[in-house]
Amino acid sequence: MTDTEVFLQQVIYGLSNGMIIALVALGYTMVYGIVELINFAHGDVFTLGGFLALTIVGGLGAAAVLDMNTLGETSNWMLLFGLVVGAGLFCGGLNVAIDKVVYKPLRRAPKLTQLVAAIGVSFILVNIALFWGGVPMDALGGGNAAAAPKDFPEILEGTNLLGEESNVVLRLEDVAIFAITVPLMIGLTLFVKKTRLGRGMRATAQNPIAAKLMGIDTDRVISATFLIGGFLGGAASVMWSVYNNTISFQMGFRAGMDAFTAAVLGGIGSMPGAMLGGILIGLIRAMSDQYIETQWTNVVVFGVLILILVFRPSGLLGLKQREKV
Amino acid sequence: MSAGSSRVALFSRGQVFLLGGLALVPLLDFVLPSVQLSAQMRTVIVFAILGLGLNIVVGWTGLLNLGIGAFMAIGAYAFGIATCEIYPFQIGFWPGILLAGAVGALAGFLLGAPTLRLRGDYLAIVTLGFGEIVQDALKNLEPITKGTQGINPLPTPWLPLPELFGTVSNETPVRWFYLYLAILAVVVYLARNLEFSRLGRQLFAVREDELAARCMAIEPDKAKLKAFAMGAALAAMAGAMFASLLSSTGEPANYDFQVSILALCIVIVGGIGSITGVLVGAIVMVGLSNVVLPNLTQALQRNGIGSTGSVFSSPDNYKYLIFGLALVLMMRYRPDGIIHSRKAVRK
Numbered sequence: 238m239t240d241t242e243v244f245l246q247q248v249i250y251g252l253s254n255g256m257i258i259a260l261v262a263l264g265y266t267m268v269y270g271i272v273e274l275i276n277f278a279h280g281d282v283f284t285l286g287g288f289l290a291l292t293i294v295g296g297l298g299a300a301a302v303l304d305m306n307t308l309g310e311t312s313n314w315m316l317l318f319g320l321v322v323g324a325g326l327f328c329g330g331l332n333v334a335i336d337k338v339v340y341k342p343l344r345r346a347p348k349l350t351q352l353v354a355a356i357g358v359s360f361i362l363v364n365i366a367l368f369w370g371g372v373p374m375d376a377l378g379g380g381n382a383a384a385a386p387k388d389f390p391e392i393l394e395g396t397n398l399l400g401e402e403s404n405v406v407l408r409l410e411d412v413a414i415f416a417i418t419v420p421l422m423i424g425l426t427l428f429v430k431k432t433r434l435g436r437g438m439r440a441t442a443q444n445p446i447a448a449k450l451m452g453i454d455t456d457r458v459i460s461a462t463f464l465i466g467g468f469l470g471g472a473a474s475v476m477w478s479v480y481n482n483t484i485s486f487q488m489g490f491r492a493g494m495d496a497f498t499a500a501v502l503g504g505i506g507s508m509p510g511a512m513l514g515g516i517l518i519g520l521i522r523a524m525s526d527q528y529i530e531t532q533w534t535n536v537v538v539f540g541v542l543i544l545i546l547v548f549r550p551s552g553l554l555g556l557k558q559r560e561k562v
Numbered sequence: 563m564s565a566g567s568s569r570v571a572l573f574s575r576g577q578v579f580l581l582g583g584l585a586l587v588p589l590l591d592f593v594l595p596s597v598q599l600s601a602q603m604r605t606v607i608v609f610a611i612l613g614l615g616l617n618i619v620v621g622w623t624g625l626l627n628l629g630i631g632a633f634m635a636i637g638a639y640a641f642g643i644a645t646c647e648i649y650p651f652q653i654g655f656w657p658g659i660l661l662a663g664a665v666g667a668l669a670g671f672l673l674g675a676p677t678l679r680l681r682g683d684y685l686a687i688v689t690l691g692f693g694e695i696v697q698d699a700l701k702n703l704e705p706i707t708k709g710t711q712g713i714n715p716l717p718t719p720w721l722p723l724p725e726l727f728g729t730v731s732n733e734t735p736v737r738w739f740y741l742y743l744a745i746l747a748v749v750v751y752l753a754r755n756l757e758f759s760r761l762g763r764q765l766f767a768v769r770e771d772e773l774a775a776r777c778m779a780i781e782p783d784k785a786k787l788k789a790f791a792m793g794a795a796l797a798a799m800a801g802a803m804f805a806s807l808l809s810s811t812g813e814p815a816n817y818d819f820q821v822s823i824l825a826l827c828i829v830i831v832g833g834i835g836s837i838t839g840v841l842v843g844a845i846v847m848v849g850l851s852n853v854v855l856p857n858l859t860q861a862l863q864r865n866g867i868g869s870t871g872s873v874f875s876s877p878d879n880y881k882y883l884i885f886g887l888a889l890v891l892m893m894r895y896r897p898d899g900i901i902h903s904r905k906a907v908r909k
Contacts, residue, residue, distance in 0.1 A: 353830065
């Protein structure tokens, strides 16, 4: 492999992972924009999405998925699409439920109180994922070794789209990630820009009290935000599981920290910022894996997070924070 | 008000009761000889000291520190490098503990100086990130930290006049327990002095209202930095005591995010901002997660109940759920806990 090929390969990895991170980051940034809460449990909602997807695949029979001859390629695309929608709806609903039960009663409490509650929810979800991994089902390892990582079956064919001779590998999965994340992001942008509810969201993010006075049902707006954020997280978890072929009950912590870093990098509260930040974090991770060392990649990402928070807390695309006294 | 000038009792009644109660724990060894409770309760004491450190930062100054485990790790590894026989220093237990505290304070100062002016939730995330960085760095700097093997063996505490007091080792867990209990009593006494000192009152003022504190000629940044460094120093000393217990620094994962959250639970569950509360929190939370659950799991397995391999039948697997519920319920039903705890200001 030449140096250029190595670099190109890392760009592909970085962009694919970055798009997934961007989807999760959107969930953080939208919720923060509306209720100023770092939704610490978002990463673990993401984990549960992956477990749901694996359970569905297992229920359909892992063998059937792997056997391209019986199912054919179209049905695998259908399955992927179904998983994205299913896990998305599940995570969206879960996110709304968490907001209703835990965050809503604390809406007027100090921010740190809300953050601690969110950390509490995160731990509860981690435990649920641990139990889920212990459900006696073949796809989950038959109920043994609940804490062990679970294999996620190959859903799309793994052939190299650039031809078998090419050193740079571009797989169907990379294409699928773009085919799913890009329309979601465009749809989200249009939704927020064009629809009535989207306008309500922007108004609530700017000034919740004024929005309420203008007759916007802010509770509905908040629920919609948690629903959309959760949906994107669920969709991302399916893509992540398909791309990495393994899930574990603690995967949400790492993914969540990457995504939160991306949201902060882009400017928390800003949706284009989250998308840009996600892609940048994906690329930073890939380059660090290749040119520094894999084991230092997390240190690099957290270093970026701390440096941005200290030197440019408003991020790349964020507005100057309005600090209320 | 002349509250500050009146003499404060050595310990409050609740603290006397709790420390005295802990002192009776070795009696239980006669009742339950198979469990060796006093040996296991040493961990509870270590975490109580960790909690007292975190309480200065979270409870009294109102800064959410999610990376206290990192300072515990720094203390443990400083102790390890300074005392282990594979390194040339070998300064022994007591100098090692003091050195760990000093290194911890320095680390707290270095992290705090640039970051303490950040808003509350951002500071929380920075400390969380710092915790992860320290853990990964310890794992990766294998030539120095021995990676996941940890630095070992580490020395046990020693007492002056060994003819009189004897030696401390794993064969004498009760003696070790009382030694750690004595250290805890000293830390409680110091923390209580801090609570009623000029600096302590400055911290409360900063927590309640930074602007008003500034008007009272308090410099919030300096007060915060002192609190942060003191909390880090206590956490580091707890880390050194922990490493001495294991006779190894153990693997870096011993000081991960989960430990930081356990410390947060200790501070929050017992009643935030209160020294007595931290002691209660440590006994309840660490007692539950490090003593009751593992023992219950073992007992069930001995009797063949938990041996089916199912994740649900092992009490140990409910740890995260307990931590999470503790945090959520405390925040839900004492929502003003973190910032507006007036209890600590009361005398």
